[in-house]
Amino acid sequence: MRWQGGRRSSNIEDRRGMGVGRPLAVGGGAATIVIALLVMLFGGDPGTVLSGGEPAVGPGTGGSGRPVDPAQAQLEDFVSVVLADTEDTWPDLLLPLGVQYVEPHLVLFSDAVESACGFQESAVGPFYCPLDERVYLDLNFFRELDQRFEAPGDFARAYVVAHEVGHHVQNLLGISERVxxxxxxxxxxxxxxxxxxxxxxxxxxxxxxxxxxxxxxxLEQGDVEEGLTAASAVGDDTLQRRARGRVVPESFTHGSSEQRAFWFRRGLEQGTVEACDTFSEDAPGRRR
Structure with a gap:
């Protein structure tokens, strides 16, 4: 993916290394964290599980001042470019629909974070909180995506950010409220x-x-495949098979690997909001 020369977003909040002094609000220990990872990975609204709290740091603030791993510094730079690119993409697409695009903030955190949707640990994966219009991301997730989920590559990482921004778009369109x-x-x-x-x-x-x-x-050669691999890697059936050795379709919350790859490709090929009406009864790929 050609990103190095891209514009950097000013909507990054760095809360890495800042302690969050409240224990996990949901009991269950390690088992709960594993379940949370499976059902909330790339989740839209953790407020359906947890509640309370306010954003701890305002826009443009830095973290604790501790040294940052150089690898993480590069990932932060990458995420900032991808976020800026979404900022350059969505306003013109929403304006014809009568919606003014409001840029979300992206919060970088480590270990745990307090959002307007509640307290979350890194194990839940990246998430979007509609109550404060922020995307939350622990950059260590990208290592998990690469090693644990076998979905390496910069475009796979870009897909993660773009998916969470997609939840922000749903929020602006009123879809999240209706759901x-x-x-x-x-x-x-x-x-x-x-x-x-x-x-x-x-x-x-x-x-x-x-x-x-x-x-x-x-896009560079192989980028589309990276994105499709990432979408497939976090399908409910793949995650359940990996964790339990069996698949329980009625417990799906994010869709199967085939469904996720199908809809990512559909958006990539057609490029219109209308093409992404997954809620339509005759939507293609809905029951794939």
């Missing part, structure tokens, strides 16, 4: 609705890639 209302009215459909919301965020990540390539030629 929350539907889940409240039909708790039995909560998992299925969560899957549709996550697949749409995958498709929105593909939309970003489509326009970033068309306007700024960011």
């Amino acid at each position: 929350h209302a539907m889940r409240s009215q039909s708790p039995e459909d909560a998992n299925a609705l969560s899957v549709l919301q996550e697949l749409q965020a995958d498709c929105f990540a593909g939309i970003w890639a489509h326009h970033a390539q068309r306007q700024r030629q960011v």
Whole structure:
């Protein structure tokens, strides 16, 4: 991925190394953390599980002042470029829909963080909180993506950021609020609705890639495959098979590997918000 010459975003908050003095709000120890990783990886709204708290640091602030690993410094630079690229992509796509794009902030943290959606540990993976319009990311997740999930590459990492920004777009479009209302009215459909919301965020990540390539030629050979591999690697069936040795489709919250790759590719190929209506009954790939 051609990113080194890209613009850097000013919407990065660095909270790495800053202690969060509150224990995990949900009991269950290591088992709970493993489950949280499986069901909330790339999750849209951890506020459905935890609640409370306010952002600890304002925009533009730094971390604790401790030395940062050079590898993490490069990853921070990379994330800043990808975030800036999403900022350059989404305003023109939402304006015809009557929505003004509000740039989200991306919070870098280590180990644990307090968001407006609640206290979270790194084990939950990257997440978006609609209550404070922030994406939260522990850069160590990229090592997990590379080694544990076998999805290496800079475009795989870009997919992670773009997926979370996709949740922000859903929030601006009012989709997140509507899904929350539907889940409240039909708790039995909560998992299925969560899957549709996550697949749409995958498709929105593909939309970003489509326009970033068309306007700024960011893709290199093999990048699309990296993104598809990352989408597949975090499918519910793949994660469940790895953790339990069996697959329980009715417990899916993010979609199967095939579904996630399908919707990411659809957004990448078509590049329109309309193409990402995963909630339509006749949506292609919905039950793949």
